[in-house]
Amino acid sequence: MTLTIPAQLEILKQKCLSCQKCGLCKTRHNIVFSGGVPNSKLMLIGEAPGYYEDMQGEPFVGKAGQLLDKIFASVGLSRQKDVYICNTLKCRPPDNRDPLPEEKAACKEYLDAQIEILKPRIILLCGRVAVASLMDTTLGITKLRGKWFEGPYFSKMMPIFHPSYLLRNDSREKGSPKWLMWQDIQEIKRVYDQMD
Ligand code: URA
Numbered sequence: 001m002t003l004t005i006p007a008q009l010e011i012l013k014q015k016c017l018s019c020q021k022c023g024l025c026k027t028r029h030n031i032v033f034s035g036g037v038p039n040s041k042l043m044l045i046g047e048a049p050g051y052y053e054d055m056q057g058e059p060f061v062g063k064a065g066q067l068l069d070k071i072f073a074s075v076g077l078s079r080q081k082d083v084y085i086c087n088t089l090k091c092r093p094p095d096n097r098d099p100l101p102e103e104k105a106a107c108k109e110y111l112d113a114q115i116e117i118l119k120p121r122i123i124l125l126c127g128r129v130a131v132a133s134l135m136d137t138t139l140g141i142t143k144l145r146g147k148w149f150e151g152p153y154f155s156k157m158m159p160i161f162h163p164s165y166l167l168r169n170d171s172r173e174k175g176s177p178k179w180l181m182w183q184d185i186q187e188i189k190r191v192y193d194q195m196d
Contacts, residue, residue, distance in 0.1 A: 006038055012110065015110070016031050021107075022106040023103075024092065024093060028091040029055055030054055031057065032058065033090055034059065034085060034114065035058050035059040035060065035061075035079060035085040036080070036085040037079070037082070039083060039118075040120050042077070043118060044083055044126055045086055045087065045088060045134070046085070047088060048088060048089035048092060048099050048129070050092060051092070053092065054091075059087055063167060064163040068163045074185060084118060084120065087111075088108075089104065099129060104129075104133065115152050116152075122156050122157075122188065123155050124158055125158070126163070127141065127164075130162075131159045141159055145184060146158065148191075158184065158188060161180065161181050165177060
């Protein structure tokens with residue numbers, strides 16, 4: 001008997017909840033497994049939970065998350081009905097430091113399993129840590145963003161700026177990070193609408 005996608009994800013989540021594969025299990029308040037809906041059309045992968053995410057057990061609920069919701073809303077998408085959201089790390093690195101190589105390695109099996117279960121058609125790699133988790137490249141996010149790459153399970157994969165970066169760059173002028181994100185989200189929506 002094949003389990004449904006939500007059932008498979010639930011089993012994986014239970015595995016994460018008891019995970020002690022790296023030191024972050026000692027400092028976490030909550031595992032942040034996923035948010036949004038298990039929609040196989042669109043998956044967004046972020047970096048790691050921050051303070052608010054760790055407290056609430058939900059990804060992207062702080063300021064960056066609010067901006068992310070606005071970016072999706074600008075093209076009529078929402079986390080309540082269109083997007084599955086997860087992170088490369090399921091536990092918060094203390095003081096929001098960069099994830100350590102051993103933490104990324106320990107957590108990779110969970111991200112890979114989320115992708116394998118959902119087989120999303122479109123994967124958005126939000127920021128450089130997410131890019132490094134699925135792409136073998138030395139190019140920075142500025143060079144990669146807005147371009148489509150071949151992702152796992154025949155998905156289309158696009159690196160995009162992390163909303164925290166956009167929060168630090170206020171300009172909306174042509175060529176600015178916010179302006180570029182606006183181009184990217186429109187391209188993402190165009191391809192999203194073509195997918196069945
Ligand atoms: N930044 C991320 O990359 N992920 C979150 O869940 C929150 C902030």
